[in-house]
Amino acid sequence: MARPAPAAAKALKIIDLLVTHRGEQFTISDLARRTGSSLGSAHAVLAVLEESGYLTRHPTRRTYGLGPALVSAGIAALEQHPAIRVSAERITELSAELDADVVVSAATPAEIVFVAVGETSSRYGPGFREGERLPLVPPLGLVFMAWAHPREVEAWLGRAPFTLDRERVELALAAVRDRGYALGLASAIKRTLGDAAESFADPERAEAADRNDLAESISLDDNYDLPTVEPDQEYDLGMASAPVFDADRRVLVAITASGFSPGLTGREVIDIAERVKACATLVTKQTRGRLPG
Structure with a gap:
């Protein structure tokens, strides 16, 4: 590079x-x-x-x-990336419907960039701002990597700040592909994303904050990705994220909801995730993208 x-x-x-x-x-x-x-x-x-x-x-x-x-420059970029514009229009309604923070994010080769933020703000949410960034390191970015080219996945795995269980990662990616969305526990999300948001929102802490250090506190070992969801069990859901695809079935952006009240039942978790997925699917179709076959 x-x-x-x-x-x-x-x-x-x-x-x-x-x-x-x-x-x-x-x-x-x-x-x-x-x-x-x-x-x-x-x-x-x-x-x-x-x-x-x-x-x-x-x-x-x-x-x-x-x-x-x-x-x-921004107007030209939106014309080139209509999925971002349409996603930004849709998330305000989704945010109010879920009473949660909803953001649109895009992946660069090494980072996740928040390109749009919904109007509703949850007291449980991390409070992201447009333009903020997080490192694209495992397990962050499952929703982007689940449909990525193997070379991109290998590069993503190579940036991991800790030793990975490759089989566990493959299972996590397969679960995202099978469900059509990614899930994350609140404890891990708060520990990493919440701390990151607070660091970069506070000017006095921003210059000292290290996103890679924050990312080291999260791993698949603590069931961050909720590999199974039991309908009657309670969960502290941290996030639900679904992809928007382009005409080549590549993930363009992700729509992510977070900031949920604790103690949701598995049924509620699945309902939230399906609503986020439905929103992302609608954007995919409106922007002439194609869902994976």
Whole structure:
């Protein structure tokens, strides 16, 4: 893999920070500190971003915010990825229906990016923001890997921060394919995703947070993925996630609900998961995707 250019990496960190803090503006000192840059390098990167219209600078406060060039970039991206636009429209209704946090996420080669967040917010939910990222490391990303190419699965497995039981992972992926959705226990989700959300939402903790360290606290050994769901047993459901497919039957995005009240019966867990799956299936069909045969 090619090493990223330092200036490009700094520019992306700055844009990511501003995306996850909508409506806020930051001084050059704030941006340098929160992205781990020197003032000199931050100044050079900011000058280029401002000149190109990707950032704007307030004339008197000397703070930086997102610029108009990113608006056209976002519109163009949505035209290229209609599944994201349609998913974002659908999750508001699903969020209210489930009284839960619902997000749309996409996978990059190494990360999971939250691209849309529903309006309803649960007091049990992790409270994600658009633009936040998590590492795509086992077992996070089961819903993306269940239908992925074997090379992608191997790369995903290779990023695991702990020794994996390959047979257990294969069973987990097979369960997701068979059900059409992924499940996760609340204890593991809270331990990893909740801590991650709190870290990156808090500016004073954001620069010190390490997503990979957070991911190490979750594994399949604690039945994170709920391999079996008994109708009359109680569960603390952490998340239910279903894929949206493109015309080539590849997973484009995932719709994920979280923030459920504790002590759900197995029947309630399955009902929630099926509703999330139904929403994702509807988006797949509306955007001319094809379900796996």
